[in-house]
Amino acid sequence: MVNLIIFLKRLLYILLVLLALSILIFAIARVVPGDPARAALGPRTPEKIIQQLREEMHLNEPLHVQYYYWLEGVIRGDFGKSLVTRRSVHEDIKIFFPATIELVLFSMIFITLVGIGLGAVCGLNKNTWIDNLGRLNSYIGVVTPSFVFAIFFMLIFGYILEIVPTAGRISAEVIAPPKITGLITIDALIAGNFLAFWDAIKHLILPAISLGMAGMAQVSRITRSTMADNSERDYIIAERSYGIPEHIIMYRYLLKPSIIPSVSILGLQFGSLLGNAFLVELIFRWPGLSRYGMNAILSKDLNATSAVVLIIGICYAIANMIVDIIVNLLDPRIRLQNERGE
Amino acid sequence: MNRKVMILMLCLCIILGMLASLTSSTMASGKLRAAFAWPTYIDPAVGSDESSKIAMSNLYDTLVFPDTNGNPLPHVAESWEISPDGLIWTFYLRSGVKFHDGSELTAEDVKFSMDRLLTIGEGLAYLFTGKIKETVVADKYTVVFHTEKPFGPFLSTLFNLYIVNKEQVMANIKKTGLYGEDLGDYGKDYLLTQDVGSGAYMVKEFPLEEYLLMSKNPNYWLDIDPNAPDEFKMIGVTEPMTIRTMMSRRELEISDKWASAETLQALSEIKGVNLASFPAGSMYYLSINTKEPPTDDIHFRKAMAWAFDYDTAVKLFPGATRAQGPTSSIAGFNPNAFTYHQDLDKAMEELMQSKYYNDLDKYTVELFWTSEVPDQEKIALLIMSNMSKLGIKLKPIKTPWLSVVESASSLETSPHIISLFCGARYPEVSSQLEGRYHSSSVKTYLQNEWLLDPVLDKMIEDAIATIDRDKRFNKYHEVIKYVMELCPSIFVLDYANNYAYQSEYVDWYSAQGDDIPVFGYQLVARFIKVFPEKRVELLK
Numbered sequence: 001m002v003n004l005i006i007f008l009k010r011l012l013y014i015l016l017v018l019l020a021l022s023i024l025i026f027a028i029a030r031v032v033p034g035d036p037a038r039a040a041l042g043p044r045t046p047e048k049i050i051q052q053l054r055e056e057m058h059l060n061e062p063l064h065v066q067y068y069y070w071l072e073g074v075i076r077g078d079f080g081k082s083l084v085t086r087r088s089v090h091e092d093i094k095i096f097f098p099a100t101i102e103l104v105l106f107s108m109i110f111i112t113l114v115g116i117g118l119g120a121v122c123g124l125n126k127n128t129w130i131d132n133l134g135r136l137n138s139y140i141g142v143v144t145p146s147f148v149f150a151i152f153f154m155l156i157f158g159y160i161l162e163i164v165p166t167a168g169r170i171s172a173e174v175i176a177p178p179k180i181t182g183l184i185t186i187d188a189l190i191a192g193n194f195l196a197f198w199d200a201i202k203h204l205i206l207p208a209i210s211l212g213m214a215g216m217a218q219v220s221r222i223t224r225s226t227m228a229d230n231s232e233r234d235y236i237i238a239e240r241s242y243g244i245p246e247h248i249i250m251y252r253y254l255l256k257p258s259i260i261p262s263v264s265i266l267g268l269q270f271g272s273l274l275g276n277a278f279l280v281e282l283i284f285r286w287p288g289l290s291r292y293g294m295n296a297i298l299s300k301d302l303n304a305t306s307a308v309v310l311i312i313g314i315c316y317a318i319a320n321m322i323v324d325i326i327v328n329l330l331d332p333r334i335r336l337q338n339e340r341g342e
Numbered sequence: 343m344n345r346k347v348m349i350l351m352l353c354l355c356i357i358l359g360m361l362a363s364l365t366s367s368t369m370a371s372g373k374l375r376a377a378f379a380w381p382t383y384i385d386p387a388v389g390s391d392e393s394s395k396i397a398m399s400n401l402y403d404t405l406v407f408p409d410t411n412g413n414p415l416p417h418v419a420e421s422w423e424i425s426p427d428g429l430i431w432t433f434y435l436r437s438g439v440k441f442h443d444g445s446e447l448t449a450e451d452v453k454f455s456m457d458r459l460l461t462i463g464e465g466l467a468y469l470f471t472g473k474i475k476e477t478v479v480a481d482k483y484t485v486v487f488h489t490e491k492p493f494g495p496f497l498s499t500l501f502n503l504y505i506v507n508k509e510q511v512m513a514n515i516k517k518t519g520l521y522g523e524d525l526g527d528y529g530k531d532y533l534l535t536q537d538v539g540s541g542a543y544m545v546k547e548f549p550l551e552e553y554l555l556m557s558k559n560p561n562y563w564l565d566i567d568p569n570a571p572d573e574f575k576m577i578g579v580t581e582p583m584t585i586r587t588m589m590s591r592r593e594l595e596i597s598d599k600w601a602s603a604e605t606l607q608a609l610s611e612i613k614g615v616n617l618a619s620f621p622a623g624s625m626y627y628l629s630i631n632t633k634e635p636p637t638d639d640i641h642f643r644k645a646m647a648w649a650f651d652y653d654t655a656v657k658l659f660p661g662a663t664r665a666q667g668p669t670s671s672i673a674g675f676n677p678n679a680f681t682y683h684q685d686l687d688k689a690m691e692e693l694m695q696s697k698y699y700n701d702l703d704k705y706t707v708e709l710f711w712t713s714e715v716p717d718q719e720k721i722a723l724l725i726m727s728n729m730s731k732l733g734i735k736l737k738p739i740k741t742p743w744l745s746v747v748e749s750a751s752s753l754e755t756s757p758h759i760i761s762l763f764c765g766a767r768y769p770e771v772s773s774q775l776e777g778r779y780h781s782s783s784v785k786t787y788l789q790n791e792w793l794l795d796p797v798l799d800k801m802i803e804d805a806i807a808t809i810d811r812d813k814r815f816n817k818y819h820e821v822i823k824y825v826m827e828l829c830p831s832i833f834v835l836d837y838a839n840n841y842a843y844q845s846e847y848v849d850w851y852s853a854q855g856d857d858i859p860v861f862g863y864q865l866v867a868r869f870i871k872v873f874p875e876k877r878v879e880l881l882k
Contacts, residue, residue: 032744034745035751043788044468044777044788045467046463046471155587166588283583298742
C-alpha cells in the first residue's frame with residue numbers, strides 16, 4: 001500500500017514535469033529564428049502555398065492557441081506532421097524510436113555488465129596494477145566524447161580490421177524479421193531467425209559500445225570506490241573473522257550494497273543516452289530518434305522537435321522511476337525512509 | 343600471471359576470429375550505391391534538391407532529355423513544334439511508353455503532371471508558375487502547352503517536368519487535403535514513398551530517413567546496357583569517416599559531393615578509388631546588399647570586387663574555375679564578359695570615389711557565412727584579409743542556414759553580404775539571372791542584393807521571352823553586361839562537383855567527361871556500368 005502511494009506520487013510529479021517540459025520546448029522551438037513553412041517549402045514557393053501551410057499548422061495563431069492545438073493533438077496521440085519527412089510525426093516515431101531504444105538498451109547492458117564488473121574488480125584489487133589500469137580506462141571513458149569513440153572504433157574495427165559492420169541495423173543481404181516490437185534483435189528471436197539476430201547484434205556492437213563508454217567509465221568509477229570503501233567496513237571484517245567464505249562475502253555482503261549508487265546513475269544514464277545518441281547514430285547511419293530529432297531541430301521542424309524532446313523526457317522520467325523502485329528494493333534503509341514518509 | 347594473459351589473448355583471438363568469419367559478405371552484384379545529403383523527396387511536385395532530382399531522373403521520364411551539352415533531345419516526346427507567335431508548344435508523344443504499373447503514358451498524364459505541379463506549387467513549380475497558361479490534351483499522343491508569354495528556355499525547363507501516372511495518383515488520393523474534395527491531398531502522401539513513373543528504375547524500398555533503393559525496370563521502353571546496375575541505392579550519409587569506411591569496404595561506389603578537399607584526398611588514396619570533377623552549373627557568390635550603407639555605394643562595391651583574391655579562392659575549392667561573369671559557364675553565358683581580378687590599385691581608386699571613403703572607421707561590413715558549410719569560412723576569412731588592405735572592416739559571422747534565410751526576408755535584417763551557392767535549375771543562364779537578380783527573388787536568400795531594378799527586370803523578361811536561341815543569348819549577354827556594371831555581388835568562382843568513386847569497377851559517364859550539365863542528371867543509372875566481378879577482385 002505504501003509502495004503504491006509512493007508510486008502514484010511519483011507519477012503525479014512526472015506528469016507535472018512533463019507538462020512543464022512541453023511548455024518549455026514548445027516555446028523554445030517557436031522562438032528560434034526562421035519561418036518553418038518557408039524553410040520546408042523553399043524560397044521560390046508562392047506566398048499563397050506558404051500561407052496554406054502556415055494555416056494548416058496554426059502558425060498564424062498566437063503562441064498559446066498554437067500550444068492548445070498541439071497539446072490537444074498530443075493527448076490524442078497526434079504530434080502533427082513533420083516538415084522534413086512530410087508524414088505524421090507519430091509514424092516517424094514508430095519507425096525511429098525502436099531503433100534508438102534498441103541501441104540504448106544494448107548500451108545499458110554494456111554499461112551495467114562492464115561498468116559494474118570492472119568497478120568490482122578494481123575495488124577488490126585496490127591500488128594494484130589492475131586497479132590503476134581500470135582507473136585509467138575510467139578517466140579516458142569519462143573525458144572522451146562518444147563520437148570520438150565512434151570514429152576510433154570505426155577506424156579500427158571497421159576500416160582496418162573489417163570485422164564488424166559499420167552502418168545501419170541489418171545487412172542488406174539478410175532478410176529482416178517481421179516487425180513486431182521494432183527491435184530487430186527481439187523480433188528476430190521471436191521469429192526464430194537467428195541469422196538476422198546475429199547480424200543485428202554485430203551491427204549493434206560498435207554503436208552500443210561507443211555510446212556506452214562514458215557511462216561505463218562513470219559506473220565503473222563509482223562501483224570501484226564504493227567497493228573499496230565497503231571492503232574496509234567493520235561488518236565485512238566481522239564476516240571474514242567468522243570464516244564466511246570470501247565469495248559469499250563478495251557477492252552477498254559487498255557487491256549488493258556497493259552497486260546501489262551505480263544503479264541510481266544508470267537511471268540518469270538511460271535518459272542521457274537517449275538524448276546524446278545523435279552523433280553516434282549519424283556516424284553509424286543508425287536510423288534512430290536522436291538523429292531524427294537533430295535533423296528536426298536544424299530544419300526547424302517544430303512538431304518533430306517537440307515530440308522528440310517530450311518522448312525523451314517521458315523515457316527519462318520512467319527510467320528514473322524504475323530506478324527508484326529498484327533502489328527501494330535493494331536498499332532497506334531507503335525503503336524504510338519511504339515507508340515513514342521521510 | 344603470464345598464463346592468465348595468454349588465456350585472455352586466446353579468448354580475444356577466438357572472439358575476433360568468430361566475428362570475422364561471421365561478418366556477412368557484402369556482395370553487391372550489379373549494385374550501385376551512392377551517398378547523398380538527405381532527405382530525398384521522390385514526388386515530382388515536391389522535390390527540388392540534388393538527391394531528389396537524381397532520384398526523379400531515374401524513376402520518371404520527361405518529354406525531352408538533355409544531351410551532354412544540355413541541349414534537349416526527343417524522349418517521351420518524339421517531336422514538337424512552336425506556333426509562330428511563340429505562345430503554343432505542341433508535343434507529339436511516342437506510343438508504347440509504359441508506366442511501372444503497365445499502363446500506357448499518354449498526353450493526359452503529361453497534362454496532369456503539369457497541372458499537379460502548378461497546383462501544389464512546391465519544388466520546381468516556380469519554373470513554370472506564371473509562364474504556363476494552360477495545358478491541353480489534343481489527342482491521346484499530343485499535348486499542347488499555352489504560355490502566357492513567349493518562353494524561350496521552355497524546352498530546357500522541361501527537364502524538370504517528370505511525368506506521373508494520372509490513374510495511379512488518382513487511385514491513391516487521400517480525401518483529406520488542401521486541394522479540395524476531388525483532389526484531396528493530390529496523392530502527396532502516396533508519392534512520399536511510392537513512384538508513379540515510367541523511368542528506367544522503380545522504387546523497391548524507401549525507408550525515408552535511411553536510403554532509397556531502386557531496381558531496374560525490366561520493361562523500360564529504351565534499351566538499357568546489360569551492365570547497368572540492377573539496383574541503385576541512394577544512401578543518406580555524408581559523415582566523412584563513414585564514407586571512407588564504406589568506400590574502403592566497397593560498400594559504396596560513389597561518395598557524396600560535399601566532402602572537403604582533405605576528405606577527397608583521403609578517399610583517393612584508397613586502392614581503386616579515383617576522383618571525378620566536373621562543372622556543377624553552380625556559382626559561389628558573395629551577395630552584397632545594395633541598399634544598406636556602405637555597400638549601397640557602387641564604388642564601395644567595386645572596390646571590394648577589385649580587392650578580392652579570386653585566384654586563392656579558386657584554389658580552395660577543387661575543380662572550381664574563375665567565374666566568367668554572374669553565371670556559370672552554361673548555355674548562354676558570355677565567355678568574354680568583363681570580370682574582376684585582384685588589383686589593389688584599382689580597388690583603392692574606386693574606394694576613394696566612394697562617399698564613405700572618409701568614414702571607413704564608422705562602418706563594419708557584416709558577412710554571414712553558413713555554419714553548416716565549413717568551407718565558406720575560408721572565403722569569409724579570405725575576404726576579411728583582402729578588405730583589411732583597403733582599410734575596410736569586415737566581420738565574418740557564422741550563421742545557421744535558417745537564420746540566413748530569415749534575415750534575408752526583410753531589408754531591415756539583411757546583412758551587408760551573404761555567402762551563397764546558387765545553381766542553375768535548367769541549363770541556361772536565365773535560370774541564374776532570373777533566380778538571382780530579378781525582383782521576384784527579393785525577400786529570399788537568393789537575392790540579398792535587393793536590386794529591385796525595373797530596367798534589369800525588363801531586360802531579363804525580354805531575354806526569356808525571346809524564342810530565337812541566338813537572339814536570346816545575345817540578350818543574355820546584354821543582361822550580364824548590365825549586371826556587371828551594377829557590381830551587385832562578388833562572383834567568387836564557378837563551382838565544380840567533386841566525387842570519389844570506385845573507378846576500378848564502375849564506368850561513370852560524368853567522371854569520363856561526358857557529364858550531362860543539367861542539375862540532377864549527373865547520376866542517371868541506366869548510363870552507368872557496374873562490373874561486380876572486378877569488385878570481388880578488389881575485395882580479395
